[in-house]
Amino acid sequence: MSRPGHFKMVLLGESAVGKSSLALRFAKGQYQDHAESTIGAAFLTHTLQIDADTTLKVELWDTAGQERYHSLAPMYYRGAQAALVVYDITNADSLSQAKKWVKELRTANGIDMIIGLAGNKADLATTVNKRKVDAREVAEYADDNQLIFMETSAKRGDNVSEIFMNVARQVAMKQPTNTLNKPQGAFPPTKPKPKGNSSCCSSSDSKS
Amino acid sequence: MAKDTVLFERNYIIIKERSSQNETRAAPLDEITGTLTISEHERGKFFRFVPLGLEDVMTDDWALINGGHSVVYDKQDGDSVAVPSSPLLKYRLHFNLNDLRSVRRHHMAHGIAHMVFILKDGTTLPAFYFNHGGSKELLQKLAQSLPLEKSTQDTRLYIVKDDFPQADSSQAISVFDQLNLFDNSNDSVKRSQGNESRRTAVKSFSRVTHFLKDTLLGQNDMIPTTENFDRKLTPDISALIESFNSDFRESNNDGFEVIYKVDFKKLPDITRGQPLTLKDWQMSFDKDGRINDVNKLKERIFRGGLESNSLRRDVWRFLLNYYPWTSTYEERIEIVKQRKAEYLTMKVQWKSINEQQKQRNSLFRDRGSLIDKDVARTDRTHDYFAGENNVHLSILHDILMTYNMYNFDLGYVQGMNDLLSPILVTMEDEVDSFWCFVGLMSRMEHNFHLDQSHIKNQLSNLHTLLQFIDAELAKYLVENNASNMYFFFRWMLICFKREFSFDDVMYLWEVIWTDHICHNFELLICLSILISQKTVIMESKFGFTEILKFFNDLSCNLDLDTCLLSAEKLYIQISTHRDIPTSIAKILGLPTGPNQRLLSTIENATYPRKIYTEQPRGTMNLDSSYFRQESCPSLSPVQHETREALLNDIFTMTPVTEF
Numbered sequence: 001m002s003r004p005g006h007f008k009m010v011l012l013g014e015s016a017v018g019k020s021s022l023a024l025r026f027a028k029g030q031y032q033d034h035a036e037s038t039i040g041a042a043f044l045t046h047t048l049q050i051d052a053d054t055t056l057k058v059e060l061w062d063t064a065g066q067e068r069y070h071s072l073a074p075m076y077y078r079g080a081q082a083a084l085v086v087y088d089i090t091n092a093d094s095l096s097q098a099k100k101w102v103k104e105l106r107t108a109n110g111i112d113m114i115i116g117l118a119g120n121k122a123d124l125a126t127t128v129n130k131r132k133v134d135a136r137e138v139a140e141y142a143d144d145n146q147l148i149f150m151e152t153s154a155k156r157g158d159n160v161s162e163i164f165m166n167v168a169r170q171v172a173m174k175q176p177t178n179t180l181n182k183p184q185g186a187f188p189p190t191k192p193k194p195k196g197n198s199s200c201c202s203s204s205d206s207k208s
Numbered sequence: 209m210a211k212d213t214v215l216f217e218r219n220y221i222i223i224k225e226r227s228s229q230n231e232t233r234a235a236p237l238d239e240i241t242g243t244l245t246i247s248e249h250e251r252g253k254f255f256r257f258v259p260l261g262l263e264d265v266m267t268d269d270w271a272l273i274n275g276g277h278s279v280v281y282d283k284q285d286g287d288s289v290a291v292p293s294s295p296l297l298k299y300r301l302h303f304n305l306n307d308l309r310s311v312r313r314h315h316m317a318h319g320i321a322h323m324v325f326i327l328k329d330g331t332t333l334p335a336f337y338f339n340h341g342g343s344k345e346l347l348q349k350l351a352q353s354l355p356l357e358k359s360t361q362d363t364r365l366y367i368v369k370d371d372f373p374q375a376d377s378s379q380a381i382s383v384f385d386q387l388n389l390f391d392n393s394n395d396s397v398k399r400s401q402g403n404e405s406r407r408t409a410v411k412s413f414s415r416v417t418h419f420l421k422d423t424l425l426g427q428n429d430m431i432p433t434t435e436n437f438d439r440k441l442t443p444d445i446s447a448l449i450e451s452f453n454s455d456f457r458e459s460n461n462d463g464f465e466v467i468y469k470v471d472f473k474k475l476p477d478i479t480r481g482q483p484l485t486l487k488d489w490q491m492s493f494d495k496d497g498r499i500n501d502v503n504k505l506k507e508r509i510f511r512g513g514l515e516s517n518s519l520r521r522d523v524w525r526f527l528l529n530y531y532p533w534t535s536t537y538e539e540r541i542e543i544v545k546q547r548k549a550e551y552l553t554m555k556v557q558w559k560s561i562n563e564q565q566k567q568r569n570s571l572f573r574d575r576g577s578l579i580d581k582d583v584a585r586t587d588r589t590h591d592y593f594a595g596e597n598n599v600h601l602s603i604l605h606d607i608l609m610t611y612n613m614y615n616f617d618l619g620y621v622q623g624m625n626d627l628l629s630p631i632l633v634t635m636e637d638e639v640d641s642f643w644c645f646v647g648l649m650s651r652m653e654h655n656f657h658l659d660q661s662h663i664k665n666q667l668s669n670l671h672t673l674l675q676f677i678d679a680e681l682a683k684y685l686v687e688n689n690a691s692n693m694y695f696f697f698r699w700m701l702i703c704f705k706r707e708f709s710f711d712d713v714m715y716l717w718e719v720i721w722t723d724h725i726c727h728n729f730e731l732l733i734c735l736s737i738l739i740s741q742k743t744v745i746m747e748s749k750f751g752f753t754e755i756l757k758f759f760n761d762l763s764c765n766l767d768l769d770t771c772l773l774s775a776e777k778l779y780i781q782i783s784t785h786r787d788i789p790t791s792i793a794k795i796l797g798l799p800t801g802p803n804q805r806l807l808s809t810i811e812n813a814t815y816p817r818k819i820y821t822e823q824p825r826g827t828m829n830l831d832s833s834y835f836r837q838e839s840c841p842s843l844s845p846v847q848h849e850t851r852e853a854l855l856n857d858i859f860t861m862t863p864v865t866e867f
Contacts, residue, residue: 015622016581030298034588037581037622039706040697043757045329047304059329059753066578066622071660075694 006057007171010077012105013086014097015065018120021154022086023062026164031155038064041076048168056168077105081174082114082167089119089151090130095138102145112174116148116167123153216246216349218342221257223299223334225765240299244336246349253353255325256302257336301333305353309748311366313343323347328368330750330757334765362743475777480769481511486519497537499526510724513715520634520714527721528631528647530640544640551639554613555606575620579608586625590710592633604632607642614646621656624649626705630714651721655701666700667693669795670731676792677735677778681742688751695756696734703730712768719772725779727797736774737766 011019020038024030027046042062050056061076063069077083083105087098098117105113119138125131135151142149148166152159223240242259309328315321321343325333338346347366350356359365488508492499499505509527514520525531530547531540558572566573583605587593593600607628612620628645635641654662670693675682685691698706703720705713720730737759738745745755782788783798793800 015578016585034585036585036587036706037625039623039626039701040694041756042760043329043753064622068621068656068658069660 005054005172005175006059007081007168007175008059008061008079009082009084009167010061010073010080011063011084011086012073012077012098012101013065014088014091014094015067017065017086017088017091017094018154019065019086020062022084022118022120022152022160023060025154025157025160026058027060029157031157037066038062040064041072046164048165050165050169050172054172056172058164058168073104074108077108080109080113082116082171083109084116084118084163084167085147086118086120087133088121089133089135090121090124092132095119095133099141102147106145111146114148114167114170114174115146116150116163117142118159118163119149119151120154122151122158123156125151213248214245215248215253215353216346217243218245218338218340218346219243220340221342222337222339223257224337225334240296242299244346246305246346246353251304253305254302255305255308257300259296259299262296262300299334303327303331303333305350308350308354308368310368310744311347311350311356312362312364312744313347313366314364326744326748326758328748328754330754330761332758332761332765359743359747361747365743365747367747475780478773478776478780480773481508483512483515484508484519484523485515489519489523497540498535499533502533506722506724510719510722513718517634517714520718521636521640524631524634524644524718525640527718528644529650530643530647547643548639551610551642555610557613558609571619575612576609578622579605579612579620579625582620582622582625583608587629587710590629590633593629600632603638603641604628607632607638607645610642611645611649615649615653618649618653618656623656623702626702627652630705630710630717633710634714652703663697663700666728666731667696669728670696670734672791673731673782673795674735674738676789677781678739678742681739681746684746688749690750690752690755692752695752695759696738698760699734700730704733707763708766708768709764716768716772725776726783728795729775729779731795732775732778733771736771736778737762739778740774 011023013019015037020035020042021031023042023044024032024035027044041064044060044062045057046060047055047057061080063073063076083101085098085101085105087094102115102117105115117138119133119135139149141147148163148170150159150163150166152163154160220241221244223242225238225240240259242257243263244255244257246253246255248254303325307327307329308325310326312324312326313321314323320337320339321341322335322337323343323346324335327333347356350366355369356366357369359367484505492501492505494500509523514523526533531543535543561569561572566576583601586601586604593604604625608620608624611624627648628641631644631648632641635644655666671682671685671691674685674693682691685693704716708716716733723729726732741758741762744750745758748754750758779796782792782796788798788800790800792798
């Protein structure tokens with residue numbers, strides 16, 4: 001019996017940075033304004049086509065962000081192969097919190113864990129000039145800590161599937177090939193994402 | 209790309225759902241008509257449902273239930289275009305057949321069938337109604353593609369046996385035989401009562417599924433337990449559980465007899481009552497404004513809730529301890545005056561903190577920022593809080609900020625906004641809402657304490673109760689690393705606020721606030737829902753993750769009256785037990801000691817009770833809902849001449865020595 005490769009991934013970050021919105025955009029291609037806060041945890045799955053003959057099923061745990069519920073987080077990140085730590089580019093405190101999460105994850109799960117860092121709400125940087133976090137500095141931090149960094153917008157869809165895809169590719173590279181499998185997942189085939197204004201770490205539009 | 213081959217296609221398939229969380233209980237369900245297809249494609253076989261009119265809309269991905277606005281990518285220029293005007297988009301559903309775990313096919317009066325699909329990750333799709341037939345054909349098509357087998361425990365349920373993408377032909381044939389056999393079976397018991405409107409029947413069927421006539425007593429030959437499809441998740445989850453479980457689950461070692469399965473058919477027939485009316489309420493007071501018979505009033509509210517929001521505005525003040533039950537008109541006028549002044553004092557305290565002070569007070573600043581974030585996303589789909597710059601949001605904000613001053617040690621914790629929202633919608637007054645919220649928080653605040661100890665206790669209590677009333681399911685959860693019951697965290701934390709429609713939440717809360725039959729009635733509600741889904745959970749071999757997703761998806765698809773009735777039946781089962789274990793009695797606040805409770809319960813003929821002769825509240829009549837389908841005659845009091853006879857019938861006990 002064979003099944004597609006799969007891995008467990010956890011979303012972490014301060015309250016209201018857009019964790020659930022990234023998950024919803026990623027798994028269902030939807031966005032909702034003023035979506036309610038996450039209580040407890042939500043669980044989603046989504047299958048990604050990594051390349052012509054590899055699919056990977058992402059088992060995504062979406063967690064509550066408030067500090068009060070921090071003590072429950074190990075339940076979710078324990079045993080996870082990947083994490084996406086999220087901050088809000090309009091909120092400098094949320095970056096500090098994200099760095100704490102990265103530290104905690106590295107301590108608990110070691111260097112093998114694939115960690116993505118998403119600077120979310122990138123749409124606000126261009127439509128309304130609200131940026132409080134400079135992407136170049138974060139890119140440097142990400143580089144030092146071996147994080148996959150992108151600025152994302154769950155609202156517009158920019159870089160959302162890209163960051164998940166990059167994380168998944170790295171997970172796939174670390175997983176033994178025999179746990180991966182032939183394509184059987186996504187349908188209809190994922191269309192290419194529209195080019196957004198925000199971008200990856202190396203881009204020049206990071207300056208506000 | 210290879211062309212799709214259509215294996216099955218049927219038009220005019222209908223989904224019936226509430227369009228949003230805030231619709232009233234009486235509102236008709238929305239009907240979404242569309243086309244259901246099974247097609248084969250180079251990547252596999254796919255199920256899809258497309259609502260009428262959306263056939264040509266392309267999105268970057270297909271929706272899988274829930275969700276709000278979709279964003280549609282225009283094929284030409286690749287720009288994203290928000291399409292808030294098409295709420296139907298979320299009913300475009302698709303999945304790979306390999307993700308299917310089970311199908312349940314129901315027949316109703318008039319020969320209309322509906323089918324419920326549950327995926328391997330626990331996702332539950334809305335029920336599809338086949339008004340023009342075709343469900344059998346669909347089942348046959350599925351059986352050709354998948355190793356589908358009929359459950360031995362529930363003749364309507366078909367389980368996908370394993371993870372093989374394709375069944376071989378011999379398997380398919382054997383399933384065909386089963387299908388044919390099955391099709392002729394017990395149609396008569398599935399019929400609803402003739403005098404019931406179809407809408408009622410449809411409504412009740414489309415909600416939470418079924419209690420089962422029998423639960424699994426023996427080992428199921430068809431689905432060997434060794435073939436645990438979710439092994440893949442087990443190692444992760446067991447670590448997860450371990451971290452949560454350490455202080456959990458005191459063992460079931462006080463030597464009591466446990467009930468191996470709940471047998472609802474043998475429990476007395478009970479009904480819900482009519483809601484309390486304004487007239488009833490006005491007649492409850494004496495000349496000074498004292499309530500004559502508080503217990504009677506509470507019982508009435510417990511059985512049927514309150515008639516309207518304007519009545520709630522009065523009664524909730526008592527239920528939430530803003531007004532003492534024994535107070536007079538005059539005393540209440542005085543209370544309102546005092547409380548208003550107190551509120552304003554506290555509000556001024558935080559309002560007068562200036563920017564410089566804030567700069568030096570990170571605690572205050574952080575809490576304010578949390579409140580800001582959460583207020584902006586509290587029930588924004590409800591009319592009362594919809595739209596930008598909604599004034600009700602600032603009232604919500606001010607009440608939460610003032611509560612922070614009132615109870616600074618606790619402060620603000622996520623979830624409190626959910627608890628306040630229905631109160632504000634009901635009271636429509638800042639000061640009154642605040643004091644009612646204070647009353648509610650005095651019931652609930654331990655849920656929000658930093659160490660989470662109370663929530664953990666409650667979840668642990670859930671398991672203790674389950675061990676007593678359905679040891680088999682309790683054992684299953686232990687074996688599948690789900691015994692921490694953490695999938696009920698949200699239900700407990702905010703008292704089902706996200707699990708029912710807004711109006712239902714108000715009704716449910718006032719029922720719970722009466723504390724009428726016992727403490728912790730909410731635990732019995734959780735358990736009644738859990739037990740109602742027992743067969744689906746056990747036969748699908750759901751582990752912790754799938755159960756969590758499954759219950760999250762049940763949100764707003766549960767029929768509240770049915771849940772309340774079942775919860776009360778569980779209460780009857782427990783409270784009339786010959787020898788209630790101390791641990792159980794403590795959780796529910798019942799007296800302990802052999803037979804005490806039993807004696808008074810049965811001799812006073814508390815159960816079964818049919819207090820109200822009018823049609824019970826709600827559209828769901830227990831007799832015509834899922835209990836009746838099983839064709840089990842309800843136990844009526846006249847059938848039992850002695851207490852012993854009743855007792856013998858109530859309990860189906862099998863001692864279970866250990867877990």
